[in-house]
Amino acid sequence: MTPLDRSLREGFSLLRQRSGVDPMPALREAAFARFAELGLPTTESEDWKYTSLAALAQMRLEPAEAKADIDEELLRGLWSPPADGSIQVVFVDGHHRPELSSPAWGSGGSFVGSLRAGLARNRDLVACELARHADFRRDALTALNTAFIEDGAFIHLPAGAVLQSPIHLLFLSTVSRGATLSHPRNLIVAGRGSEATVVETYAGPSEATYFTNAVTEVVLDEGARLHHYKLQQESERAFHIALLQVSHGRDSRFTSHSLALGAALARNDVRALFAAEGSECTLNGLYMAAGKQHLDNRTLIDHKSPRCTSRELYKGVLDGNSRGVFSGRVLVREDAQKTDARQINKNLVVSEGAVVDTKPQLEIFADDVKCAHGAAVGELDEDALFYLRSRGLGREAARSLLTYAFASEMVNLIPLAPLRARVRELVTSRLPDRESLREVA
Amino acid sequence: MTGPMLRIRNLRARVADKEILRGIDLEVGAGEVHAIMGPNGSGKSTLAQVLAGRDTYSVTGGEVLYQGQDLLALPPEERAVAGVFMAFQYPVEIPGVGNLYFLRTALNAIRKRRGEEELDAMDFLAFAREKMKLVAMDESFTGRSVNEGFSGGEKKRNEIFQMAVLDPRLAILDETDSGLDIDALRIVANGVNSLRSPDRAMIVITHYQRLLEYVVPDRVHVMDNGRIVRSGDRQLALELEEKGYALVQEQPAARARGEAR
Numbered sequence: 001m002t003p004l005d006r007s008l009r010e011g012f013s014l015l016r017q018r019s020g021v022d023p024m025p026a027l028r029e030a031a032f033a034r035f036a037e038l039g040l041p042t043t044e045s046e047d048w049k050y051t052s053l054a055a056l057a058q059m060r061l062e063p064a065e066a067k068a069d070i071d072e073e074l075l076r077g078l079w080s081p082p083a084d085g086s087i088q089v090v091f092v093d094g095h096h097r098p099e100l101s102s103p104a105w106g107s108g109g110s111f112v113g114s115l116r117a118g119l120a121r122n123r124d125l126v127a128c129e130l131a132r133h134a135d136f137r138r139d140a141l142t143a144l145n146t147a148f149i150e151d152g153a154f155i156h157l158p159a160g161a162v163l164q165s166p167i168h169l170l171f172l173s174t175v176s177r178g179a180t181l182s183h184p185r186n187l188i189v190a191g192r193g194s195e196a197t198v199v200e201t202y203a204g205p206s207e208a209t210y211f212t213n214a215v216t217e218v219v220l221d222e223g224a225r226l227h228h229y230k231l232q233q234e235s236e237r238a239f240h241i242a243l244l245q246v247s248h249g250r251d252s253r254f255t256s257h258s259l260a261l262g263a264a265l266a267r268n269d270v271r272a273l274f275a276a277e278g279s280e281c282t283l284n285g286l287y288m289a290a291g292k293q294h295l296d297n298r299t300l301i302d303h304k305s306p307r308c309t310s311r312e313l314y315k316g317v318l319d320g321n322s323r324g325v326f327s328g329r330v331l332v333r334e335d336a337q338k339t340d341a342r343q344i345n346k347n348l349v350v351s352e353g354a355v356v357d358t359k360p361q362l363e364i365f366a367d368d369v370k371c372a373h374g375a376a377v378g379e380l381d382e383d384a385l386f387y388l389r390s391r392g393l394g395r396e397a398a399r400s401l402l403t404y405a406f407a408s409e410m411v412n413l414i415p416l417a418p419l420r421a422r423v424r425e426l427v428t429s430r431l432p433d434r435e436s437l438r439e440v441a
Numbered sequence: 442m443t444g445p446m447l448r449i450r451n452l453r454a455r456v457a458d459k460e461i462l463r464g465i466d467l468e469v470g471a472g473e474v475h476a477i478m479g480p481n482g483s484g485k486s487t488l489a490q491v492l493a494g495r496d497t498y499s500v501t502g503g504e505v506l507y508q509g510q511d512l513l514a515l516p517p518e519e520r521a522v523a524g525v526f527m528a529f530q531y532p533v534e535i536p537g538v539g540n541l542y543f544l545r546t547a548l549n550a551i552r553k554r555r556g557e558e559e560l561d562a563m564d565f566l567a568f569a570r571e572k573m574k575l576v577a578m579d580e581s582f583t584g585r586s587v588n589e590g591f592s593g594g595e596k597k598r599n600e601i602f603q604m605a606v607l608d609p610r611l612a613i614l615d616e617t618d619s620g621l622d623i624d625a626l627r628i629v630a631n632g633v634n635s636l637r638s639p640d641r642a643m644i645v646i647t648h649y650q651r652l653l654e655y656v657v658p659d660r661v662h663v664m665d666n667g668r669i670v671r672s673g674d675r676q677l678a679l680e681l682e683e684k685g686y687a688l689v690q691e692q693p694a695a696r697a698r699g700e701a702r
Contacts, residue, residue: 381533382497383531383533384533384535386493386494386495386496386517387529387532387533387535388535388543388547389494389516389517389518389521390493390494390517390518390520390521390526390527390529391521391543391544391547391603391607392518392521392522392547392548392550392551392554392607393518393546393547393550394518394550395516395518397546397550398518401535401538401543401546402535404537404538405535405536405537405538406537407537408537408538409536409537412537
């Protein structure tokens with residue numbers, strides 16, 4: 001038994017002892033049993049071929065305690081609340097912090113708050129949708145998250161609700177005595193014709209060692225639209241594993257922008273299922289790794305129904321001795337006629353020591369479809385570097401500017417100006433010559 | 442300053458195993474415009490690239506003194522700071538980087554290293570707008586990415602615009618006339634002429650005489666097979682136009698004799 005296994009068993013029996021208040025003991029037990037069967041994946045599994053969790057398995061992790069006091073200064077360093085009065089739901093070390101969050105919010109039947117508050121308020125809906133979309137029988141990390149569900153965000157948009165300003169979900173980790181783990185679990189249920197923008201941010205101070213294992217389920221009813229952003233800025237010592245599972249109702253739209261910058265090792269899964277026809281899914285992603293970081297992105301778009309459109313563009317920038325992984329699968333099932341699917345992955349390797357593995361997969365079982373995919377790995381263009389240097393830019397400044405230029409395509413795809421500015425700042429802050437990129441736009 | 446702006450002595454350069462410059466000697470004084478002509482493959486563009494600091498070419502001999510200092514010892518960005526500018530034959534497209542942002546960054550990098558104050562966005566915009574007039578660039582240029590989607594003519598005008606902003610002491614124009622229609626050629630030539638000045642030297646590299654009708658050179662040099670084989674005044678360019686490069690090429694004649702035998 002690995003130190004991680006031992007940690008998890010101890011953590012689970014502690015959770016069981018508190019079962020007096022546990023609203024979902026059966027789900028927990030089933031999920032933990034499934035995790036025990038599956039075990040932590042190894043590189044022998046096709047899904048984890050390029051990403052080894054061996055270092056994680058050797059870690060001794062304590063469930064993150066809710067801290068009595070939170071260092072406000074530390075929080076400000078990780079997150080500055082937007083000035084536009086948008087709603088925020090804050091979790092610190094996995095625990096909901098009402099004092100840092102907007103008041104549990106509901107107007108016209110909408111709800112934005114913690115999962116616990118959501119259970120108290122709308123038990124039937126939560127019980128019906130939770131763990132129905134993210135399949136813990138198939139996936140060990142999802143099983144682990146499901147076994148340890150304690151809290152997370154719950155968003156419910158009733159039919160026709162349109163929220164203009166973004167909803168910010170914040171998952172901050174702090175420094176504890178030992179390494180900690182948390183399992184944030186989010187549920188977003190968007191009713192018929194509703195629309196909202198949700199930003200999930202995961203962050204922690206650089207000296208914090210922890211493991212975040214998050215799952216977000218998104219359920220879109222007919223005609224619903226959800227714009228989802230994920231900003232992964234975890235500590236450089238952290239492990240971050242997350243699944244975003246989207247279930248499309250008829251004629252619904254989902255857009256995802258995933259920005260992966262932090263963590264020692266991160267694995268981000270995005271899976272979209274076209275459960276009914278006429279829907280559109282756009283998955284955009286940017287991963288920027290340096291040092292010894294390992295950033296793995298895995299996507300699955302399941303065209304189960306006819307007349308659906310998917311667009312996917314992931315870009316990676318790999319520096320230092322980092323490793324990037326993109327593995328994107330587009331599955332077009334037999335009944336999914338008139339599918340229109342396009343997937344592109346482009347990587348820029350800026351150092352000798354960096355490596356990227358890209359694996360686009362297109363599996364088509366229908367005959368009347370339009371599908372395309374492509375993957376590219378390149379280096380900085382020498383002609384462009386010389387051009388910039390011949391105009392007076394130093395070598396580092398020229399490299400940074402070209403790297404920014406490569407990444408900026410993803411930044412410019414973000415329609416909301418304040419968010420775009422924020423992401424641009426995060427992207428430039430990762431480049432060696434960030435000074436000269438202050439005002440790039 | 443004593444001596445010429447640029448003095449090249451017996452410059453030799455190669456790419457991989459191929460020697461391309463085989464002993465170039467050239468002197469260009471402040472205020473002068475020198476044209477370098479020659480057939481394709483004669484080494485004209487290589488000379489421009491070597492002067493600008495492109496490291497795909499290795500210099501194997503000779504020296505280049507610019508304002509009395511060893512130009513070849515400087516990396517490309519330091520040459521720019523010192524006042525050397527090359528207008529590219531094939532300007533590079535850089536999607537995602539604003540044309541004006543890039544140019545301001547370049548200008549400020551140069552000013553900073555010269556110990557001059559940097560220009561803020563507002564001051565720069567006013568300054569740049571003045572210079573844009575020189576090459577008839579309209580306001581839409583300011584909002585576009587560096588050369589992205591520019592026509593051939595727009596790219597060349599953008600090069601001259603950059604030259605106007607960076608205000609170099611030595612400007613090397615590498616086939617700035619290639620691919621231009623007559624209207625674009627006039628615009629570019631007018632821009633170049635307006636930048637002629639007693640304290641600036643220019644080297645204009647061209648395949649055709651056409652540009653030299655507009656930008657009248659003080660001296661004309663003809664390159665062939667990595668060397669300057671003839672130098673003269675403007676008349677030389679006209680003579681070449683009339684008789685072709687066979688006038689200065691030795692080998693083709695020798696080859697022709699060989700074939701006749």
